[in-house]
Amino acid sequence: MAPAFAATPDPAPTAGSIHALFLQALERDPTQQALGARLAAADASQNHADGLFPVPPRVQAYNLTDRVARNRGWQEAEVQLALPIWLPGESGALARKADAERQVASSTAQRQALTVAGAVRAAAWDLALARRLEALAQDRLNLAMRLEADMEREVARGGAARLDLSLLQAERANAAANLEARRGVTALAREALTALTDNGDIAGDLAETGAEEATGSDPRLEAARAGERLAQETASVSRVADREHPEVGVIYRHNRDTFGGPPSDYVGLQVTVPFSGPSYTARTRTAEADLRQATAERVMVERTVTAGARQAQAALTHARAQLAAETQRQAAAADRAGKMQRARALGEAATSEMVRAQQSLNDANTALAEAEVRLGRAQSDLLQARGVLP
Secondary structure: OOOEEEOOOOOOOOOOOHHHHHHHHHHOOHHOOOOOHHHHHHHHHHHHHHOOOOOOEEEEEEEEEHHHHHHHHHHHHEEHHHHHHEOOHHHHHHHHHHHHHHHHHHHHHHHHHHHHHOOOHHHHHHHHHHHHHHHHHHHHHHHHHHHHHHHHHHHHOOOOOOHHHHHHHHHHHHHHHHHHHHHHHHHHHHHHHHHHHHHOOOOOOOOOOOOOOOOOOOOOHHHHHHOOOOOOOOHHHHHHOOOOOOOOEEEEEEEEOOOOOEEEEOOOOEOOOOOHHHHHHHHHHHHHHHHHHHHHHHHHHHHHOOOOOOHHHHHHHHHHHHHHHHHHHHHHHHHHHHHHHHHHOOOOOHHHHHHHHHHHHHHHHHHHHHHHHHHHHHHHHHHHHHHOOO
């Protein structure tokens, strides 16, 4: 099923992009696979509405004789052909209901596609963040190992105290433990994405553009409106079809009184006019109650979608401001850490001060990476909130 609209249309999606991952997940989604069957069911309803009869005609026959009792040759046989007739307005109401069923099937598939898109977006950005933080943890360990090696050489030359070396050894151990934890988070995030798409790899850049300019009809709203329309048409059918179908029948009867007696043949016309009853009234009331429920759900979906879009827009604005602040913080921390390393090399600063400065830089690098991923994710979240498929 091709998406109704996309933020960045791409006939040949980049492998590992959110668009490519979304298409892979969509192929595995059972709702999309069942769409054809639902549309076929709606077509069957349309064929029923276009038919000559509301229900199949019926034939009734019987044969009576006195063979078991007196056996004087008496016989009576009858054949009836009954043709049901559409109630006034019933065929048109059923045709409109069939069209509403097609809309419900298509809109439900689109709504499910949006749900799949949300799961893929979340899993992809979780993996992107985990990989970024794992890379930073690896850089931290590499730096800690290099500083430890330099300190070991200084201690061997007698130019530094073993206390300073133990401090750097503790930092290296902390960095190694942090790296292992980050690797575990990355593995879990990769498995979560693989479960959705059968592919645990992502592209380097997951950014989706055009979030604030994206327009289109939200699949959730379309599904709610289609459900309301189906409830309306179902209520219309129940109001029209408030009784059994009238029937026009042809009767042929053959009689014989005794063996050898002359037979009598009759042909007649039969008309059946049914009346409504409590069971049909109850069905109509149930359909009207379902309509009120569908209307209330549509209103609730409209409110939820509108509120979600406003929240996603606010989150995107905050993510931009947070990224700017974290960029400044990281630049200041990097400058201070660099100066502390040079001061330590010149003997102007203690090793503990250099380690604290490096730890502050590690925290700033982590916060900056999280802010960068948060901005990209906020753009995807805004597209998701506005009902735009990848």
